[in-house]
Amino acid sequence: MKRLWITGYRSYELGIFNPNDPKLIIIKMVLRAQLIQAIESGYEWFITGAQMGIEQWAVEVANELKKEYPNEFQIAVMLPFSEFGNQWNENNQAKLGQVKVMADFTANVSNQPYQSPQQLRNYQEFMLKHTDGALMIYDEEKQGKSQYDYQLINQFMAHHEYDLKTVDFDDLQEAADEYQENQNNSFQ
Secondary structure (H helix, E strand, O other): EEEEEEEEOOHHHHHOOOOHHHHHHHHHHHHHHHHHHOOOEEOOEEEEEOOEEEEHHHHHHHHOOOOOOOOOOOEEEEEEEOOOOOOOOHHHHHHHHHHHHHEEEEEEEOOOOOOOOHHHHHHHHHHOOOOOOEEEEEEEEEEOOHHHHHHHHHHOOOOOOOEEEEHHHHHHHHHHHHHHHHHHHHOO
16 A cells, blocks of 8 residues: 655645635646646655644645546654644634545544654654655745755655655646646637
């Protein structure tokens, strides 16, 4: 069984605060293409957290792909600690609830509420040990909170067989240009 960890930037790190932001169309389009490629490569589980941004959008995209690939994969949402997201505003808590409902499996890595950064390190270790590869929307030149996942994955890869696929800002720009070109061609 092949399991893929999906993570990347938080929505605020990308300046996306609105579900109708044009950047989100491109990100979801890229996520869709990457997830289809992963399905066709034999990945059976898409495992992510529930941070606002890439992780939640990946669950949404994967959930939409279930219409086309109803039996090929499952979605797991792993939370680093209990009461994750409780400090978020009402809208973001509702969004977290929707993401959890879309998942085939949801659990907490720690059954304690947040107590220390060690819980986040334990979460990273859990994700590495329970996946065969990672997909990250991440660019080394614009570090964000996911830089810690990126660094840990690279350290892990030095001693273990593990696949890492990154989508950087150049890849996103290329997808945006291609999308724009297709939009222009459809009007001709």
